[in-house]
Amino acid sequence: MDLPVHYEDRLVATISADAQATRLAYADAWSSSADSFPVSLAMPIRSEPYDGEQVLPWLMNLLPEGEPLRAMTRALGAAPEDALGLIAQTGNDLAGALSIAPQQPRGKPGYRPIPDTDALERIIEELPSRPFLVCEDGVSMSLAGAQEKLPVAVIGGQIAVPINGAPSTHILKPDNPRLPGSVQNEALCMVLARRIGLNVAPVTTGVAGKRSYLLVERYDRTGTGTNVRRLHQEDFCQALGRPPAAKYEFNGTGTRGPSIADMFKVVRQHMTARDITRLLDAVIFNIAIGNVDSHAKNYSILLGPGAPQLAPLYDLMSGLAWANITQNHAQAIGGQRRGRHIYGRHWRRMAEAAGLAARGTVRRVEQVTARLLRELPAAVEEVAAMPVGSTMLEVFAKEIEERATEVRAHAGQECLPDVAEVPTEEVPMIGASAYSADGEAGAP
Secondary structure, three states: OEEEEEEOOEEEEEEEEOOOOEEEEEOHHHHOOOOOOOOEOOEOOOOOOEEHHHHHHHHHOOOEOHHHHHHHHHHHOOOOOOHHHHHHHHOOEOOOOEEEOOOOOOOOOEEEEOOOHHHHHHHHHHOOOOHHHOOOOOOOEOOOEOOOOEEEEEEOOEEEEEEOOOOOOEEEEEOOOOOOOHHHHHHHHHHHHHHOOOOEOOEEEEEEOOEEEEEEEOOOEEEEOOEEEEOEEEEHHHHOOOOHHHOOOOOOOOOOOOOHHHHHHHHHHHOOHHHHHHHHHHHHHHHHHOOOOOOHHHOEEEEOOOOOEEOOEOOOOOOOOOOOOOOEEEEEEOOEEEHHHOOHHHHHHHHHHHOOOHHHHHHHHHHHHHHHHHHHHHHHHHHHOOOOOOOOHHHHHHHHHHHHHHHHHHHOOOOOOOOOOOOHHHOOOOOOOOOOOOOOOOOO
């Protein structure tokens, strides 16, 4: 099987697979172009092909995980481990700028409007059995993660389904019946991040019959209406050559996933000091709101002809208010994964491992959490005014306020003698999602 990789109408590379090997080779014209970019930082442009050790983790990270992946394989009649076969059937609209498909779509790219809220409600209800509308005529798309979601386009204020390779502009994330108020929770965390000055994808909420949803503007798209272009991006698992199962620093695969220090190393090698500060602020924010699912696939990098840069934040959600959610964060801060037990020495230890100034890091924790506490009431008001309303907003805000206050106070203290540090190796993160029904660890 040969699969061409395209950026718009230009051939970027070809992925070849047979019984013995999988390879990716860059096209000569792309390699010599002044405006080219790599498909991944783990696979810089070169004349020699890359083998499956580099290619397959990158491909696997373009697909969903958990139940959405199982539903996709059932609908397409493919095996979950057949990443190349799955991408061949769903690769016309992916995360980033590239399309990967055996042939270009036959029809003209365009958008199929969803006529009304009843139709949208039906689509949402069918997503568990038909993720990404697989097998619908003209539809070929995929997104990573274990949460139900749907790439859509907003054209003239109306939600539409991209067809024949047209780029989506937004991601629609339905409410999670197992997690009451999940839409309001994520909207609050995203709005709060923006209000304190973090670079974050814009969001709003919506209602379709009995279902609610979050609508997230895609940062890997530019332009409006029908004049939309794709921007390339990859998550940190792809940049580090790790499969999606290893997105947590501590996981059940037997291979340790990316640590905070690993991520800072990538940023320091390829980006600017401003991006280092942005990543530090994001890490602090996720600890302060209790986002236990801020794993390596929930941080991304924008790739283009110029220098790589840290992508806007996304998938921000607080796990503090739900009883069935693990309190172990996806990555350790200086050896400690319980947010309420992270003290000054843990931040300093993390800073040392990541090549940051220890004193400046602690000071940054105090600054970010102070801004967060200041902006929290206004963020609650902003989300309450969105279409989905204010269900559980005060509950989420109270938990975030308490945790952020705790994180800020503890940053200036040493670990108290009667507070035991959680041994990270003894509390592995297992399962499909930190926000899943079983309450174990994983990705929303």
